[in-house]
Amino acid sequence: MKNSILIINGLLLTMEQEMPLVEDGAIFIKDGIIVDCGTSREIAKRHGRVETVIDAESHIIMPGLVNCHTHLPMSMFRGLADDLPLDVWLNEHIFPAEAAMLNPDSVKKWALHSCMEMLLAGITTCCDGYFYEDQVAEAVMASGMRAVLGQGVIDFPAPGVPEPAKNIDVAEDFVRKWKSFSSTNKSYVQDAGHSRIQDAGYSRVVPSVFCHSPYTCSRETLIKAKEMAKRLGVLFQIHVAETREEMNMVRRINSSISGDESRDMSVVQYLDSAGILDDKTLLVHAVWINDADMEIIKSRSAKVAHCPESNMKLASGIAPAWKLVQENISVGLGTDGCASNNTHDLFSEMDMAAKLQKTALMDPCAMDARSVVEMATIGGARAIGLGHITGSIVPGKKADIIVVGLRKPHMVPVYNPWSTVVYGAKASDVRVVMVDGTILVKDGKFLNPDFHD
Template sequence: MVDIYVLPLKYKEFKKIINFMIRGLHVETKTILIKNAIIIGDEIKKGSLITENDKISEIDYSNSSLNHADEVIDAEGKVLSPGLVNTHTHLSMSLMRGLADDMPLDTWLNDHIWPVEANLDGEHCYAGAMLACAEMIRSGTTCFNDMYFFMDHVADAADKAGIRGTLSHGMIDLGDEEKRKAEFKETQRIIDKCHETADGRIKVAFGPHSPYTCSRELLEGVRKEADKQGLRIHIHVSETQKEVEDVMEASGKRPFEYLDEIGLLGSDVLAAHAVWLDEDEMDIIKERGVALSHNPASNMKLASGVSPVSKLLEKGICMSLGTDGAASNNNLDLLEEMKLAALLQKVTTLDPTAMPAQKVFDMATRGGAAALGLEDEIGTIEVGKKADLILVDMKSSSLTPLRNPISHLVYSANGADVDTVICNGEMLMKNRELLTINEVEVISRAEEASEDLLSKL
């Protein structure tokens, strides 16, 4: 008789084994053919593309060899683009859209947002995240980077919606040791439960909120744990002048200098905003390989300032694009964000050649992928990469005549022009119809969740 010993497994390890077994049993191949599209690849020209399961398997510019697939899309008059990557979001804040407009960040946070957030629960965050996923899919985003609370509920929403995301619990201790321990405990819970789930679409990062809300001990602990577990770090840095002044008063150094001194910075760090930088900080960012997320709409709405994106790009720093949350934007339309990013740099530098359309488009695609450590998987249309793709319908009055697809995507298009969205080889939207989300139910549930949340104030 042979004894069988069953070792105790963590939830995450057990789930990985089950998913592996399921994938091993699943031998059916699913293919999608997109033909007659204007493909934004190594070159921009008309062609066809086939996805096989979760990857791009073939690209053909002769439009002759690709004819058969399980599903065929005739993309005549449409541009095929990599899915957009939104590198700084707070999805569940979609419930707070329009709650507190036209005020400075400190007032916005302390008097309005944080009091509401004190009453959040998992159901609220799920409802808000589902609403945000619907909005992002409709406007062409296939991958996002989120920091907020009840992140297992956000992961559940992203899983159901079929979208790709990196999630982090927003860690804030304000110098309180017990709070610090609780933040690490919650972060580890999310890592164990959610990292590398949803067929690998969902990943987890560490999310220290900022240098002014996190103690040195918390930040140093994050670096230690991120190194130990091989996870990335998502943090707000230098969003406002007041933040810079507060960090300097507390540490004697500017925010990025302080973070460098304590050893937090590295190529696994994505810093959101980075508005108020001096030359030395830009050099530190470049030297440490830190990626940045530029959030022009939120920065303008809160009058936080203008990030020196043109300078940062000149230095070869990895730049990506984010919307921030819907409470400070007030939408998650990354196509609209591209135009704002370009125009803001031009008017600030008084240079119309600053931030040309191609650079902005790269920030929203390959730049976003690199910022999340996913450049080998997404961000460009190449054989072997994940099938994260969008079709934008150019047959509209606002996009005619079609001469320069990149120019049109950056300066003329908006989320309403997105026709089809594919993520990980799965169709999430076709002919502007959401396929993985019941939009009517999601909107109704979000309205109810928002009313319930505000009633607790």
């Protein structure tokens, strides 16, 4: 049968509540969609004649990982400025380097580089916010990944947006353009003359709005950007409460806010007072939040991207991620950009996320392995608005799937597969990566000869 794939004989982690684990599992895929999954015997019986068979014996089959927060082109700054306080790192190193090095070509080149890094590490979907986002989108399209992409909004002259007054217009143009590409499909190929980009695949790019932070965007900018995101029905991403100092910075910048009540507002309360929080708002970091903030986040159904390694490296603090999970707030896992991590590796991030919460709470039961895998798959997909498309293995969803080897000594034996994934597996154990039913990585190597491993 044309365009059909059978993945068979693997330890299947669906990340669905009803059938989380199938020991001798298989998946049947047709035209990029998961059609059927279950035991190898029943799936092979029901779908015998297929175009491609992947034998996953001694491998885990699981959903592709979802990286909820990154800045793809920032891989060009990997290792440029490490071991510095966040304000020094950002203002004295990253912002000047961006001013000097960013242009459409460098953004596209390094965004593609990051996509390759992520695909090899089993990340099939990411959520990005940056500048020159058209070029980021072109790189994502070329790589074969799926992504939610936000054009950056900041109240300073920014790369590609020299006039801050136009920041929201530029972001709106980006959203409208990529929304129309996904509906009309062919126009972009003709406009840009890209013969290698096929018609299919525009649905892999989902546009969004990315306001950098409450301290780099005025209250007015935040309100306008959120209104635009609401009007166009897209995700609104923002760095929130990353550092302890952020509350004072927000207060200073927005001196128009007066009165005793506003003086004591937390960053989350401040954003909520501006109408920013709803179910299409992704709060990135959320390190310095209190119980009242969590109540607000929960009542607005806002989402959180937890980035433990970036928070640790910049000594920002420890987000109350386990508490958020227990409060049933939608939490995904993010690497953040490569300037503050320095890799796009969610296996390492999962391991760290579990151990950091245990240490912070002095509780080895906190942030168990299965909860962490959920954050890195279906939880992340839900947090960025793609829970109906990716993040778990169930008929009807897109075939975004990875196959992870279990033969290496550090992966043997397997008592609890979620523990194996979180505490044992490394990014280099990923053998097969599929997005939209297209096999991009096989035997740990790219099938596209233009991509390097």
